[in-house]
Amino acid sequence: MFRRSTDDVSEFTEAVVGFIGKLVDDTIPRTTIKKFPNQKPWVDKTICEALNSRTAAYNAGIISGNMDEYKSAAYGERRAVREVKRR
Structure with a gap:
């Protein structure tokens, strides 16, 4: 042709x-995949969700004065990071 x-x-x-x-x-x-140059290779969706929940719990704790939920969310975030790094 x-x-x-x-x-x-x-x-x-x-x-x-x-x-x-x-x-x-x-x-x-x-x-489109967003990848930042300073982002660690083990940061995935579960880590981002844990970070967002920790931040939301912190903001709610500042307003209400009850930081127990923030403490548990921060522990959950540390546990998630530890699990992902072990893979």
Whole structure:
């Protein structure tokens, strides 16, 4: 199909590569992965969830004056980090 319409090899190559690129873009979904340069390799979703729960418990403890929930969340976060590092 393309060989008859073009005499130049570079035009043919450019057309084929563009067509393949379009097919790849149409069929393969693209996802964005956030990876920060200072992020440790063992930090995964469970660690992020533990950190978020610890922060929320701290903020709630500051408002209410009861830091027991923060202490348990901080212990859970330390335990999660220890488990992930052992893998």
